[in-house]
Amino acid sequence: MLLLGRLGAGAAVAGGFPTLARAAVSPEKPLRIIVLGAGIAGLSAAYELQKAGHQPVVLEARGRVGGRVWTLRGGDRIRHTGLEDQTVGFDDGLYLNAGAARIPSHHEHILGYCRELGVPLEVMVNSSRSTWLYDQARPEAARVRQREVINDLRGALSELLEKALAGGSLDEQVDADTRKRLAEFLKSYGDLGDAYDYRGSTRAGLLKPAGATANQAPAALPPLTLRQLVDSPSLSMVLFEENILMQATMLQPVGGMDRIPAAMAAALHAPPVLNAEVREIRRHGSGVRIVWRDRETGAESAADADRAIVTIPLPILARIPADFSPGTAAAIARVRLSESVKVGFQSAPFWEAEQIYGGISFTGGDTRLVWYPSGTFMKPKQVLIAAYASRAQGRSLAARPIAEQIAIARASVDRLHPGHGADLKGGVAVNWSRVPFSEGPWLEWDDDGNDMAATKVLDDPDGPFLFAGSHLSHYSGHWQEGAILSAKRAVSLALQENVP
Numbered sequence: 351m352l353l354l355g356r357l358g359a360g361a362a363v364a365g366g367f368p369t370l371a372r373a374a375v376s377p378e379k380p381l382r383i384i385v386l387g388a389g390i391a392g393l394s395a396a397y398e399l400q401k402a403g404h405q406p407v408v409l410e411a412r413g414r415v416g417g418r419v420w421t422l423r424g425g426d427r428i429r430h431t432g433l434e435d436q437t438v439g440f441d442d443g444l445y446l447n448a449g450a451a452r453i454p455s456h457h458e459h460i461l462g463y464c465r466e467l468g469v470p471l472e473v474m475v476n477s478s479r480s481t482w483l484y485d486q487a488r489p490e491a492a493r494v495r496q497r498e499v500i501n502d503l504r505g506a507l508s509e510l511l512e513k514a515l516a517g518g519s520l521d522e523q524v525d526a527d528t529r530k531r532l533a534e535f536l537k538s539y540g541d542l543g544d545a546y547d548y549r550g551s552t553r554a555g556l557l558k559p560a561g562a563t564a565n566q567a568p569a570a571l572p573p574l575t576l577r578q579l580v581d582s583p584s585l586s587m588v589l590f591e592e593n594i595l596m597q598a599t600m601l602q603p604v605g606g607m608d609r610i611p612a613a614m615a616a617a618l619h620a621p622p623v624l625n626a627e628v629r630e631i632r633r634h635g636s637g638v639r640i641v642w643r644d645r646e647t648g649a650e651s652a653a654d655a656d657r658a659i660v661t662i663p664l665p666i667l668a669r670i671p672a673d674f675s676p677g678t679a680a681a682i683a684r685v686r687l688s689e690s691v692k693v694g695f696q697s698a699p700f701w702e703a704e705q706i707y708g709g710i711s712f713t714g715g716d717t718r719l720v721w722y723p724s725g726t727f728m729k730p731k732q733v734l735i736a737a738y739a740s741r742a743q744g745r746s747l748a749a750r751p752i753a754e755q756i757a758i759a760r761a762s763v764d765r766l767h768p769g770h771g772a773d774l775k776g777g778v779a780v781n782w783s784r785v786p787f788s789e790g791p792w793l794e795w796d797d798d799g800n801d802m803a804a805t806k807v808l809d810d811p812d813g814p815f816l817f818a819g820s821h822l823s824h825y826s827g828h829w830q831e832g833a834i835l836s837a838k839r840a841v842s843l844a845l846q847e848n849v850p
């Protein structure tokens with residue numbers, strides 16, 4: 351049975367102990383399960399346990415739920431270990447999703463919760479042909495609209511392929527009938543002329559727009575040459591939207607990503623215990639004993655339960671005294687998280703004068719990109735992401751003082767949109783490796799010495815301990831969907847008869 355109690359003389363728990371969830375369904379033997387961490391994985395585990403009629407209690411170290419789903423608004427403090435605090439100065443109604451910001455349309459589990467819990471969604475414009483490709487390292491290479499490179503490249507490659515087909519170079523690979531049909535398709539695919547040559551296309555942009563009268567036809571920009579195309583700045587980013595995780599339709603909750611964890615927490619009969627920093631994870635009889643400290647009062651408490659679902663980020667978990675088996679402890683200890691930096695500013699939407707509404711310009715360099723807001727079109731003040739860098743670029747940016755990170759991000763915007771660096775106000779930078787209770791954005795399976803095979807042991811229960819969190823999924827921490835998948839899996843394991 352679950353026991354919640356004080357440890358040590360004089361210890362007290364602010365706000366009293368949580369009421370246990372009332373069972374919606376009544377299994378014969380409701381289990382008491384403590385969930386460690388109220389990120390999406392912990393909230394999802396608790397919500398699913400509650401739906402199955404069990405009694406989850408969630409312990410969360412921060413004063414808020416959501417973990418890496420963190421929406422910053424005016425007045426919020428950004429605390430970084432070892433650095434000065436920053437205060438967010440955005441106007442009312444504006445926000446920055448410092449962590450999770452987009453939901454692909456095929457992430458059915460997170461979208462399922464939005465539907466179930468009534469979280470309103472809107473389109474998040476993840477890519478736009480009006481945005482720019484640029485390379486800060488090659489200022490001599492002018493910025494170029496994505497639509498120009500994408501369509502001129504398609505036209506040029508279609509013409510080349512058609513020439514190769516017509517010239518017989520591919521006769522061994524392609525039979526005559528296929529060649530004929532492919533040629534027809536290439537003509538429309540590449541917008542080729544009657545002679546199967548590419549002379550430019552309005553798809554790539556307009557030198558002159560359509561006019562008021564029927565004979566004022568639009569004129570296409572002259573096409574970029576093949577040489578100019580392969581020299582285009584940030585060329586590989588033309589494939590950005592082909593990634594299944596980046597394709598339209600991309601969604602976001604209206605008002606900030608934290609609307610999702612807030613709705614999940616509100617659906618729990620026993621609200622997560624906030625400011626409850628887990629300090630010991632013990633076996634107790636056939637179950638568990640969890641010791642935590644109230645970060646506001648300093649009081650220590652303990653809770654006993656049948657099982658624990660542990661979603662605490664692994665580098666933090668590795669430092670918590672715990673009765674894990676040696677194999678589990680070793681797997682937890684070897685994981686290294688990556689780095690990711692986001693820099694945001696409030697600004698008048700100068701980009702709308704360049705016909706940009708949402709989407710991302712790619713800039714190269716340590717700041718990587720400029721990400722334009724969705725959901726605030728034409729508002730006089732909006733929030734622009736001026737840098738979002740991970741891995742090596744994230745580390746390089748994070749190695750500098752915060753003020754420098756903000757200055758570098760501003761300069762990058764100024765290079766891409768000349769003269770507009772000065773429009774950016776109240777910059778804030780989030781360095782995820784320094785965010786307490788996260789200590790990193792995610793892990794990279796192919797970097798930092800991480801080893802997927804060595805971490806696999808965490809997929810199995812270790813006696814009464816089960817593990818969940820987006821870091822365990824194939825998404826490796828990059829997506830909320832992985833957090834939910836891993837939580838649902840942990841819940842189904844926890845409810846099996848033979849666990850522990």
Ligand SMILES: Cc1cc2nc3c(=O)[nH]c(=O)nc-3n(C[C@H](O)[C@H](O)[C@H](O)COP(=O)(O)OP(=O)(O)OC[C@H]3O[C@@H](n4cnc5c(N)ncnc54)[C@H](O)[C@@H]3O)c2cc1C
Pocket residue numbers: 386387388389390391392409410411412415416417418419448449450451452453626627628629661662663666690692782787788790791792818819820821827828829830831832833
């Ligand atoms: C920069 C960035 C961009 C991202 N972009 C996207 C995106 O666009 N779309 C998307 O779907 N996902 C995105 N993600 C990933 C997504 O945010 C995460 O995968 C997901 O939120 C992780 O959920 P989790 O519950 O597994 O972990 P967490 O959210 O890390 O939850 C773990 C919880 O444990 C708590 N905790 C830590 N230590 C203790 C302790 N000692 N005691 C008690 N509690 C403790 C933490 O406070 C936290 O609340 C992004 C993440 C980052 C960082």
